[in-house]
Amino acid sequence: MEVRNAHVVHRARSGGLFTRDRVYALTGADLTVAAGETVGVVGESGCGKSTLAKVLVGIQRPTSGTVSFRGRELWAMPAGERRAAVGAGIGMVFQDPSTALNRRLPVRRILRDPLDVHERGGRGEREDRVRELMSLVGLPRALADALPGQLSGGQRQRVAIARALALDPALVVADEPTSALDVSVRAQILNLLLDLRERLGLALVFVSHDIQTVRRMSDRVITMYLGRIVEETPADRVTDAARHPYTRALFSATPGLLDPLDPIPLTGPVPSATRPPSGCPFRTRCWKADPVCAESMPGFSAASRPGHRYRCHHPVEEDRPTRDLARQSLLQEP
Ligand SMILES: Nc1ncnc2c1ncn2[C@@H]1O[C@H](COP(=O)(O)OP(=O)(O)OP(=O)(O)O)[C@@H](O)[C@H]1O
Numbered sequence: 001m002e003v004r005n006a007h008v009v010h011r012a013r014s015g016g017l018f019t020r021d022r023v024y025a026l027t028g029a030d031l032t033v034a035a036g037e038t039v040g041v042v043g044e045s046g047c048g049k050s051t052l053a054k055v056l057v058g059i060q061r062p063t064s065g066t067v068s069f070r071g072r073e074l075w076a077m078p079a080g081e082r083r084a085a086v087g088a089g090i091g092m093v094f095q096d097p098s099t100a101l102n103r104r105l106p107v108r109r110i111l112r113d114p115l116d117v118h119e120r121g122g123r124g125e126r127e128d129r130v131r132e133l134m135s136l137v138g139l140p141r142a143l144a145d146a147l148p149g150q151l152s153g154g155q156r157q158r159v160a161i162a163r164a165l166a167l168d169p170a171l172v173v174a175d176e177p178t179s180a181l182d183v184s185v186r187a188q189i190l191n192l193l194l195d196l197r198e199r200l201g202l203a204l205v206f207v208s209h210d211i212q213t214v215r216r217m218s219d220r221v222i223t224m225y226l227g228r229i230v231e232e233t234p235a236d237r238v239t240d241a242a243r244h245p246y247t248r249a250l251f252s253a254t255p256g257l258l259d260p261l262d263p264i265p266l267t268g269p270v271p272s273a274t275r276p277p278s279g280c281p282f283r284t285r286c287w288k289a290d291p292v293c294a295e296s297m298p299g300f301s302a303a304s305r306p307g308h309r310y311r312c313h314h315p316v317e318e319d320r321p322t323r324d325l326a327r328q329s330l331l332q333e334p
Helices: 049-056 079-089 107-117 123-136 141-145 153-165 183-200 211-217 235-241 245-252 281-285 291-295 322-331
Strands: 002-014 017-032 038-042 064-069 090-093 171-175 203-207 220-225 228-234
Touching: 002 049, 017 049, 017 228, 038 049, 038 211, 049 171, 049 203, 064 079, 079 090, 090 153, 107 123, 107 141, 107 153, 123 141, 123 153, 153 183, 171 183, 183 203, 183 211, 203 211, 211 220, 211 235, 211 245, 220 235, 220 245, 228 235, 228 245, 235 245, 245 281, 245 322
Parallel strands: 038 203, 038 220, 090 171, 171 203
Antiparallel strands: 002 017, 002 064, 220 228
């Protein structure tokens, strides 16, 4: 999957009515997801994570830029072909299975629906596939005739995952797949996703607020800030080798690290996506910002490790311990 220079601009609404303002939900996003790879996406609320996920699964058409899957540009195809290409190749798991599943259909119909729409196999084969999908996600067969309302939250998310896998996709995009679930079942759903990824050789894009989980699940971590991708870091080095000040600040504030870091304070609110700051959008909260940062957003620089790149005029020195940065940031608030 390849996204090139994708922008998504919405018309802003106030009290249900459109205003003259524009919301810059995604700005110049570039992203490649290779077969079998897991890419995590992190950032504060409203930074464009869900918008990027929707662009990847072809639900959101970029205002400009391109999205290509298996070498074919999605939005250059006729609508029917695009739906067929996305439907067969990319599965999506949404945040809240209660709203993502049709409440009036039993599990077997929910799982058969994509097979019917894409005319996969005969009647008997489709029924076999439904049984196979249920067993793949650990749902007892007895639940085939249950309605979503009769299932637990965890079981509902298993149904949603099975539906995403129905057509044997190469890529699954999971947008906050556990945030609507009880804490007690979150780990089970995450482990299921990890297990399926291994067994089926899936590529996975995993969007989450829970950056510890993202770090654990991913090969690469994408940091977003106010609609922009500001860094891509190999997941195993993200807490100590990230070079964008925002990535360091985000990870320094994560509870539950084995080796707790000194938190770097993020002062002030996230600016509005309607009027993003000029230049680098993080400059209004960055302790390293200077006038250059207001003038332009630099392009990506490659760090010394493969798969690591960042967009920053004043990157953190390579391998500088986070505790030094925490001290520095307290001395030099923007
Ligand atoms: N249809 C829309 N119309 C207007 N603005 C929108 C629309 N969809 C998203 N936005 C705005 O675009 C920005 C990015 O939204 P998005 O949902 O992608 O963020 P997010 O990082 O996924 O947030 P969260 O973590 O809270 O789900 C936000 O400012 C949001 O309010």
